[in-house]
Amino acid sequence: MKTKTAATVCDALPWAQQMRDAATPDALKADRFVSFHETSPGMLELSAGDTTLKLNSKNLQVTLQKAGHAFVLRTPDDAAARLRDGSEHIIKLTDAGSVAISTEQWAGIFGIRLSLSGFSVGGRSADLKVILFAGLDYATGDAVFELRPVEEDTALRLASWPGAFAGDDVDATIVPHTSGLMIPRNWPKVIDAPYADCGKIGLAYGLSLYMPWWGVTRGGKSAMLIFETPDDAGIQLYHSPENGTTVSPKWIHSLGKMNYTRRARLKLVDGNYVAMARTYRRIAQENGTFRSTADKIAELPRLARLIGSPIFHVTARQYNVRSGTDTLFIPYAELIEKFERIQRKFGLRKAYIHVDGIGYRGYDNLEPDQIPVGEKAGGKEGLKKFLAFARENDYIVVYHQQYRDMYLDAPSYNKELLLLREDGTHHIEDSWAGGANALVCTTRSLDYVRRNNTYLREIGAAPDGCYLDVFSAVSGDECYHHEHRMTRSDSFRLRRACFDYIRRNFGIVSSEEAADWTVRTLHLVHHTTWAxxxxxxxxxxxxxxxxxxxxxxxxxxxxxxxxxGSYYYSKHDIPFLHALISAGMPYLSVDASAEDVEAAGIVAELHGRVALLEMTDHRQLSPDGRCQQAVYADGTVVTADQNSGDWSISYPGKTMRGNALNWSVETEWNN
Structure with missing residues (x-):
């Protein structure tokens, strides 16, 4: 009997045998696999097997071609530089007075190095130097791009390298903007930087880019660009029916300067958006960003109670400082009664209960000094009785907590604790129930997390976990305060330390949105929205x-x-159908009707069956994308039509179907 050897990434590469045959270290040098030619003045070319990278050193346009399929990256967008006097100016990388061309190699990467200097900034000669690298990595078959700043008195503040995909010559652009968008080449509406958080730029790990990649697809072939240094990166997204979609990569300064080498990887992929997503999944597994829920359950067995459970989002109290009234208010004793009603009428074997507003003045008030427990909803004793009720029924209770906002009337408010912007000002807004707030520097957040939760443990009201608001929903913060300077990378690291404290000391840790960097740490996020x-x-x-x-x-x-329609969905979309396609955990109200419970039960059963399984395929069954189908690793197939409201779930063993708008459910058992 013959044994089958597992395939490797290398097996798909045309030079795989050459790697296996290498007899000396020299035989594995990158220039043994990648060749360089200057085909005409300024036209530079790298070749490795059936892959070719062409770089125009004059306009910095790049073409990557494989097996006859080519994708073009346009001339990079304008950059920005700041002189020593503080004045900021637009520059073009193509306007460098001097361009020195050479090659370099390391590991499996061989490429072209362009050393750009002699820039005129604001009419003055500047000491700025920018090194651009474009190479091929024979170990993966990918193209690798680096931007390396050399800054003295002149700072590079913003740059693009490489440029945007030529979006006018593709079938569609795919962007993990929130949960994910497909923008067909002929999409009839203009899209201009939706949800951007830095002017027209949407930073990585914010709503504009849950995951740090995007791509284009044409004729069953795709190209995807992946930020490998995403913390200070972003995109500028623009679409017009006339010219298609442009997604420009943007490298953003860190504490005033570009400061370090920025890197992106370009992959050519057989297939469409599903192939791109599966490619990125493998990357996330390789670099440790991916950590399965099964592994998290092995570390924290109680997490298994969330699988197939409904989630209840309740608010004990929310006080509005402007009106002087409670806009939301459910005492703990009343919450117990509401859960007992659901138990009597429908049964409730599992429940994950997220509680807002346990603090002194309720939800979105006085943070991060929200303790002690507020009296109006029942105080410490009322909260402890609610916890006792939940634990008698093996329900899980977590608390909302907020450690980014600092309200101006918080007892420990001090402007020296706040995030300080580069211009010496603070972010102040007056949007939430508790009134005006600023942002506390994340270097101070863990101290508040520890203090507040130690208090809750000491009074006998420790939760089963905590939801740390906002941390996973916004891109990294910077702080210019001389006593606690903080980069965006520092910000992510410090937020993770807060998550880890809750995970190690209390259990389940959650946050708001599904930013890629949080996956290996968080157990749950409250939504993955669509723009x-x-x-x-x-x-x-x-x-x-x-x-x-x-x-x-x-x-x-x-x-x-x-x-x-709902707060999080298009007015044309039915939330229940999105819940089915993504096989999520169902939200359920404490005032749920019988139909609400039935709908949540259908989603909970699906979640219970496939929550620990990969979504292996997704299909659009109608030209407008309104009818979609998802396939899971056990063979479960979910189909949902946002136009008609029809849905079906084909499990191994049974099929369920119905209509969401004219509520109906039927089950057919398979032999």
Missing amino acids: VNPEYENFAIPLPLYALVYHDAMIVPFETGRRR
Whole structure:
């Protein structure tokens, strides 16, 4: 009997045998696999097997070609530089007075080095130097790009390298903007930097880019660009029906300067957006970003109680300082009564209960000094009785906590604790119930996390975990305060330290949105939304890109409403159908009706069956993308039509189907 050897990445490469035959270290040098030619003045070319990278050293346009399929990266966008006097100016990398061309190699990478200097900034000669690298990595078959700043008095503040894909010559652009968007070449509406958080730039790990990659697809072949240094990176997204979609990579300064080498990787992929998502999944598994829910359960067995459970989001109290009234208020004793009603009427074997507003003045007030427990909803004793009720029923209770906002009337408010912007000002807003707030520097956040939760443990009201608001929903913060300077990378590291404290000391840790960097740490995020415009219409075609990568690594609740529209969804979409396609954890109200419970039960059963399984495929069954189908690793197939409201779930052994708008459910058992 012959044994089958597992395939490797190398097996797919045309030079795999050459690698295996190498007899000396010299035989594995990159220049043994990648060749360099200057085909004409300024036209530089790298070749490795059936892959060719062409670089125009004059306009910095790049073409990557493999097996006859070519994708073009345009001339990079304008950059920005700041002189020593503080004045900032637009520059073009193509305007360098001097361009020195050479080659370099390391490991499996061989490429072209362009050393750009002689820039004129604001009409003055500047000492700025920028090194651009474009190479081929024979170990993976990818193209690798680096931007290396050499800054003295002149700082590079913003740059693009490489440029954007030529979006006018593709079938569609795929972006993990929120949960995921497909923008067809002929999409009829203009899209202009939706949800951007830095001018027109959407930073990585914010709503504009849950995961640090995007791509284009044409004729069953795709190209995807991946930020390998994403903390200070972002995109500028623009689409017009006339010219297609442009997604420009942006490298952002860190504490005033570019400061370090920025790197991106370009992969050519056989297939469409599903192939791109599966490619990124393998990268996340390789670099440790991916950590499965099964592994998290092995570390924290109680987490298994979330699989197939509904999630209840309740608020004990929210006080509005402007009106002087409680806008939300459910005492703990009343919460117990509401859960007992659900138990009596419907049964409730599992429950994950997220509680807002246990603090002194309730939800979104006085943070990060929200303790002690507020009296109005029942005080310490009322909260402890609610916890005792939950634990008698083996329900899980977690608390909302917030460690980014600092309200101006918080007892420990001190402007020296705040994030200081580069211009010497602070972010101040007056949007939430508790009134005006600033942002506390994340270097101080863990101290508040520890103090507040030590208090809760000391009074006998320790939760089963905590939801740390906002940390996973916004890109990294910077702080210019001389006593606690902080880069965006520092910010992510410090937020993770807060998550880890909760995980190690209390259990389940959750946050708001599904940023890629949180996957190896968080157990749950409260939503993976789809982008909608101010008229509550989808910007383009929603895709579950996040679920294709991380379905079995992050628990994500979904609304289960059967009418069109909600706070998080397009006015044309039915939330229940999104919950089915992504096989999420169902939200359920403490005031749920019988139909609400039935709908949540359908989603909970699906989640219970496939929460620990990969979404292996996704299909669009209609040209407008409104009818979609997801496939899971056990063969479960979910189909949902946002136009008609029809849905079906084909499990191994039975099929369920119905209509969300005209509520109906039927089950057929398979032989």
